[in-house]
Amino acid sequence: MAAFTIAVAKGRTADQSIHLLDSMGITFQQLTSSSRKLIFYNSDETIKLIFVKGVDVPTYVAKGAADIGIVGKDNILESQADVYEVLDLKIGTCKFAVAGKPGQLLDTIKPLTIATKYPTIARNYFSRKGKSIDIVKLNGSVELAPLIGLADVIVDIVETGNTLRENGLIILEEVEPISTRLIVNKASFALKSQAIHSFIQEVQKNLT
Ligand SMILES: Nc1ncnc2c1ncn2[C@@H]1O[C@H](COP(=O)(O)OP(=O)(O)OP(=O)(O)O)[C@@H](O)[C@H]1O
Ligand SMILES: O=P(O)(O)OC[C@H]1O[C@H](OP(=O)(O)OP(=O)(O)O)[C@H](O)[C@@H]1O
Numbered sequence: 001m002a003a004f005t006i007a008v009a010k011g012r013t014a015d016q017s018i019h020l021l022d023s024m025g026i027t028f029q030q031l032t033s034s035s036r037k038l039i040f041y042n043s044d045e046t047i048k049l050i051f052v053k054g055v056d057v058p059t060y061v062a063k064g065a066a067d068i069g070i071v072g073k074d075n076i077l078e079s080q081a082d083v084y085e086v087l088d089l090k091i092g093t094c095k096f097a098v099a100g101k102p103g104q105l106l107d108t109i110k111p112l113t114i115a116t117k118y119p120t121i122a123r124n125y126f127s128r129k130g131k132s133i134d135i136v137k138l139n140g141s142v143e144l145a146p147l148i149g150l151a152d153v154i155v156d157i158v159e160t161g162n163t164l165r166e167n168g169l170i171i172l173e174e175v176e177p178i179s180t181r182l183i184v185n186k187a188s189f190a191l192k193s194q195a196i197h198s199f200i201q202e203v204q205k206n207l208t
Contacts, residue, residue: 005049007071077120083184085182
């Protein structure tokens, strides 16, 4: 039986996550970022890897279906999962921002309508500022919303800034920096302490 299970987010950070494990000498046969297979074992079968959507990684870890997760801070914050966040892997770096049309004022509109894929993060940010908001939950192409009057502003991930630029939008406020993190199930952290701590130490050694 594997000593522990690790859930790795599919999507744009998968290659870098797999590369990090590779650099630690942990390889999984047939695992590539485009794999359709979902469960993998390393060569001595001490580690089981499951390959899941980023948005689901915190759920697998919080519920103990996986002991460790490799996933974006955006998904951790949005899920509000009760897990330990132990390392910043410094990959998938981007940020959350409030964005909108140039000159858009945030303080004059009440309530401010916000389009986002991340309703919890948006709600928490504006509630810390004591601002009343309405959320329009979207699943993609969020930048369209202020352009066609569906929302006043968006709360979304900005990486290169190209999507904002190409749609004539600008950052109005920065919310917080985002990157890929290592998370651990709370019970596993105690019960599988030795295996998990030595894995964390190995990851730490291989961070660039
Ligand atoms: N430009 C970016 N847009 C979105 N996420 C980014 C970006 N740059 C880095 N990231 C990080 O990459 C992670 C995975 O992004 P990706 O878009 O593949 O996942 P996703 O949001 O689950 O995609 P989808 O919902 O389209 O399947 C995000 O959780 C985030 O932490
Ligand atoms: O600053 P940039 O480098 O342009 O990256 C930011 C964009 O990338 C993400 O969208 P994604 O590509 O996941 O597509 P989506 O609209 O389907 O969510 C994010 O939601 C922004 O739209």
